[in-house]
Amino acid sequence: MKHIVSKALLAASLSPLALAAQPVFAQGVVTAADDSAPADADSTIIVTGTRRADRTVADSPVPVDVITAESLTTSGYTETNRLLNEQIPSFNFPQPSITDGTDVVRPATLRGLNPDQTLVLLNGKRRHTSALLNINGSVGRGTAAVDINLIPSIALGRVEVLRDGAAAQYGSDAIAGVINFQLRDAPEGGRITATYGEYNTNVRGIREVTSVLTGPGGTPLTNPDGTLQVARGGQDRHVVDGRTLTIAGTVGLPIGDEGGHLNLSAEYQMRDPTNRTGPDIRRQYNLINGALDPRELTFNRISHRYGDAKTDDLKLFMNFGAPITDAVELYGYLTYGYRDGESAGFYRLASDARNVPAIYPNGFLPLINTDLNDFEGVLGIKGEVAGWRYDLSGSYGRNAFDFFITNTLNRSFGAASQLAFDSGGLRYTQAMGNLDVSRDITVGWLKDLTLAGGLEYRRETFKIRPGEPASYGNGPAGGAPGAQVFPGFNPIIGGQRVDQQRSRHNFSAYAELDADVNDRINVQGAVRYENYSDFGSSFNGKVAGRFEFIDGVAVRGAFSTGFRAPSLQQQFYAAQATNNVNGVLLDTVTLPVDNPVAIALGATPLKPEKSLSYSAGLVFTAVPRLNVTVDLYQVDIDDRIVVTDNLTASRDAAGNPSGANPGFTIAQILNNAGFRTVSAARFFVNGLDSRTRGIDAVATYRFDLGDWGRLSATAGFNYNKTTIRRVLAAPGPLANVPGLILFGRQEQGRLVRGQPRTKINLGLDYDYDRLGLTFRANRYGKVEGTGGEIGPAGSLVFNDNFLKAQWVADAEARFTFAQRFEIAVGANNVFDSYPTPVPTGQAGTSATNGAAVFFPTTNYVAPFSNFSPNGFNGRFIYARASVKF
Template sequence: MTRFSRSVWLSSFSSLAFLAAPAIAQTPQDPPGDAAETEPADTQQEIIVTGTRRSDRTIADSPVPIDVVSAETLSHSGFTETNRLLNQQVPSFNFPQPAITDGTDVVRPATLRGLNPDQTLVLVNGKRRHTTALLNINGSVGRGSAAVDINLIPSIALSRVEVLRDGAAAQYGSDAIGGVINFQLSDRRSGGRVQVNYGTYISNVQGDERVTGLVTGANGQPTTAIDGTYNLATTGKDRHVEDGQTVTVAGIVGLPIGAEGHLTLSAQYQDRESTNRTSYDPRRQYDLIGGQVDAREFTFNRLSHRYGDPDTRDILLFANAGLPLGNDIELYAFASYGRRNGQSAAFYRLASDARNIQSIYPNGFLPLINTVLDDKAGTIGLRGEIGGFRWDLSGGHAKNDFDFLISNTLNRSFGPTSPTRFDSGGLRYSQTLANLDVSKDLGIGFVDSATIAGGLEYRRETFRIRPGETASYQGGAFGGASGAQGFPGFAPIIGGQQVDRERARHNVSAYAEIDADITKRFNLQIAGRYEDYSDFGSDWNGKIAARFEPVDGIALRASASTGFRAPSLQQQFFAAQATNSVNGLLLETVTLPVDNPIAIALGATPLDAETSVSYSAGLVFNAVPRLNVTVDVYQVTIDDRIVVTENLNATRDAAGNPTGTNPGRAIATILNNAGFTTTNAARFFVNGLDTRTRGVDVVGTYRMDIGATGRLTLTAGYNYNKTKLQRILAAPGPLAAVPGVVLFGRQEQLRLTDGQPRDKVNFSIDYEHDWLAFTARTNRYGEVLAAGGELGPAGSGIFNDVAMEAKWITDFEVRASAGEMFEFALGANNVFDIYPTGIPAGLAGTTAAGANVFYPTSSYVTPFSSFSPFGFNGRFVYGRMSVRF
């Protein structure tokens, strides 16, 4: 605990314990002690709480596909981030690990069924989880979304995870287009567990040969490649790395409250050092001296960038508590606190770069983006039964803060006196929630059984931008690029509009649902929901699902539903600006809210909700004892998907008059006519696309006993997923008359259709016998296209694309128990040290006119794509010790 104050740890944990003490569990899950972690279970007969308001629904009886991942399964890995664990277990779940994407480096979003991160609803104990304040605005999967940070939910706090792979907006409201992930907290009353994980990456970086220096000619000067970069002398062997050392200490304890109540406390501390998979930078770093190379070129450390996992330190605390009050009434509460300190990097500024000041950084500099995430959430409620009606009344509040502190940097426009450290501001988001849910089992003569349910929900959200210190965004007397290099600060006025003000909205909703077993073999579920938002209006949604079992052990199921996703406050009101020097001219680029006058001048209009129609059909087979197989096909069409436009560039001369060719000239004319003569590039959000996603999920499990104390579990999963663009928004407003304007370009289109694996396969074997156990797991991640922009002159047809081949990633772990208390484990994730297809560099091709076209020189220092669905760090080896009590 060297990198966090012990007083912060203890005081935060005590506060959570105080908040959650007088409460009762949201749902009964774990029996006392560790029984839920040690005893085998028939998961098909587990009672589920996601996708139904019935109290007796099992996985096998569900009319829609649901995966249940137990806490025990999640613990069999060297990783402790919940997103990475689900990526190993759920075929339709994708978790890329981007780098050099500012705040997205440390708050990495995940996706379900190839949809956006904000199109899957996340619940904790059945209650809506809040999103982060961060908007993923850079070039990652999920660009333009504000998602729930699942990594703030430690796996040790869970009893299980339920993944509903079906549209459920009619039951749960906005965001549930792609499905629902419900994290069920453990509610143990006694006993506990403490575990310590230590792991590190030990890898040979595929294709990155270790460099010993520069290749020189007879004159002692470095020789150059065809693209003008220096030729590097190598050993011919891949570079060996050992980094990313990660220490995780986690614990859970159950405490009784009275005769039946409980208080379950969980905590996790993780200290992860950064990884670096950059390659050697062959560019000239320094200005020539009299036509000769600066001597420092020969000694410069060309592993100057940082490209990989950020350095992070996390503290995560959860409390889940409950207390019966008598008369069939229960009081429950759960709360969480999370804090993450992260550090990632921007691109290295060369010594000779126009953005550098050599008197401050004579050898250039690497801007460091330090981030602080602070997250708090709490829910309290009462539930009970009156006259056969089960009721649940709850309220909750959550707040997420995200701040940027940029170090090892400068503001070029301030000259030699520039500070080297800046507070660049931050983002604020809050959610307040109130729910009333009521259900009742009915006795109707013509049906076998039925449950009706209904409820009300009120939700209020707020979003605010905290401006940075003045020097982080302001221009100085020396000219050139203004603002903190790496991440310019948020200005209080952007595009002529004040951004430091709280934006808020609220919505109310009501739903009704009936779940009926018409006969013992036929189940029918119908749901409807009405939502009314203060900012964009109202929406109706419905769902119907059915399950028919013609013979024992074989069932057919299907569903049809409509859904929606309200535009997030972040998408509506995020604003940022940066000023860069392009060909000697200052280019002010702004991301604008849709209500900003500049955005309105270009055609921006208030955002509407995304709407969807989903269909699924499947087969359930469990006629063979201990064998369970499900096959489900699905289609999700989404209209009015919310996306950010391309940069709309205006071209002007030194006097501010429109110049050049269209579309830049015409955009400058539009802006000048509206009175905005200094904005050179702008982008904003639009309801820009209609898409159709089709796919299939296959999941199978088989369990068998081996001898008196052994058991073997085999699991297989497969997902195929394909998204197609059905419609692209035509340029709105004045832009409609601009020749050649591109609102949503090729690169962004391909990010949606090809930026995630087309298919994914999971196989795993879990074996236990007496004191010895092992887990073997392999995942095949299908092809991914990381699309880039066009290289060379327009129309050359040469693009900066990376087609990543399908790869198998294999994990192995062996565990040994010493008595009832101790367990020791050794293992490796990505045991065969597999890397994704590398990014090409150098010559890209030749135009029809015979001109050479080159890949960006940044390709040399980012040798692997951030779109890789399994990252690009190589082999991770680890050990774990657990103590039960």
């Protein structure tokens, strides 16, 4: 909780004001044809996907979901990403573990595309991304995305989700769609809420080890994969952990007498870690004259930490708007977020060559402590002059992410090593200026016409803060250099300084029209030009339309081009770390594309990704209170930016290149650059072209039960499939190296099979007088975790993991008394469902020599896949108390 206490005191100073959201009567997802809210739900005005001032969800030519503030409160989870995962069928939020900084900044996806291919807006303004690059084995590997969990749900008035390509309207990143978080802007009212919950679960298939089995003279009895034979308890391991306390509040205050508002919101969350590890049945110590070390019999085999990281979060938000004159309004917002995180790496065995027994005679579990500081401010004026609406604003956002490694060592310094290190950090900033104008124009043959246009300037920076020298240094004792689990950022890699600030800027201009030809036909068009200082220009366009051919039945469709600029993080991130690759821990270096070593391996400057999107849909509202939308989509993306496979070097015991290609050539290149202890290298490339096809369907129905209250039902379905149309051949000197695969089976599988093919969201909300009930059920379709080869080269045995479809159900009951007080109890994952465990034991037989090939023994300690779309924590029970005023 380093620094968190002082920040919590700051939150407490706001607590008389920052209490909670004004009551919102609509609940659930309001789609472009939804009646789950009050009778006027179809007339809900949207601000995403159009610059018109009166466009509603019902007549939008593209699918836009509106998630109300109240629907975000009926869950035990308070993280915004988890709440969206429960309610948006095409939204995916896996919760990986042992992935370094990604353990505390977990990215989400929309429509199966990468996290950085969805544009995130806050009050319609582009939100800055995290400085962290998700570089390890998670969904979204190689991306730097917006940290949505830094936006507290209690500060929101609603969330608008545009499920269509929108780069022509908003610029880079809007390939999969746009998520626009609208901050609460009520001039009065508030709420304060406290939520406490914990996981109470029986971990599926994980049983405690009661003893280690030995033969005569203490010789170890082993399984075919080399692990120890053990006796286990008779029941699944019961766990109570992950205790989470969230205190949040918001309040609206008037500014002046002309309708101004000031909203203050604060949230503090304290979350203990969860641990779903299995017993580590690997041999921990070296044998003593062929017999087990006696410590083997008493070693605590729940030695890893696999689950949610320990985090402490503080979020402070201020949103305001105040009229200056009758025609001019001053507005803005300030946001601040802090997160103190602690997660773990893989346990270093006592017998591991990277351990120093004089320091850790029983091995050690290295811990990754992270400090995240985030700030954003927006100030603008808007109004109307000569019939033109205008909005002029400036913004600045900054994200800082720092690593502090504890309970570790630098093996190369031997017994003199430090046990804790400042490993450095990352910095990202975004400064923007925007001018948007629009006007309603009368044209005789059109019912309505709105013209809009605008200009934007954006400047971004990225910087690596080096760690202390001991965190990356190579000491005199030999062995693996750098702090174990996360070596510090070295300011010089491959002869290049990588700690200098990198920056770029871009200018853009757009024009848009939105026209109602008559009461039944709407057309929309947009064009946008952008020019970047680092790669040049991009021109994109979009057309969309809606035709209501029968009252209550409409068709809609859209066609658009788009792009995503390579992030500064992808271009200039540089680090050395230890990664688990199919059960083998590799010291891996990630190189910037302009690094001499990366260039020697074939790296070239990154180009923007380019997309082509099509969508077609049906809207049905002909039956009272029944609303159905079905939308089909296809997104083609060329030059997708990906990080290469880990290009592994092959060396002999002396560190010299050995064996066959491609490992021999890679070792030569790395050794020549001074990376004699680095096992593998990787860099970013425009590596492939892909096609994503899918279906989104949402249906809602509201039952009016008269004196018995009201029941709202929602059903959502998403089918999503990504295929790879082209893979880049190995570039540069590697082009002629036999057997080299730049983007291979494992990484292709992560992209096309690492997310659920289907997802179903079902919801029931019942309200009667002071009683409220909510029931949700989500079905996550199968996931195929495709792994790399685990036998000898050419064995054709792979580390695959297939997750079966999984149902997860949530339930909540709440009661209101004295009109303003509410208490609620409930459970997320009420039936304690778990994903399919990862396989262990024999994986197959090698095609090269007929020998048995086994799954990685690390699967015993990481028994569930990081690809699991609902995580792997089990049942979460909670209680909530709140007061409205």
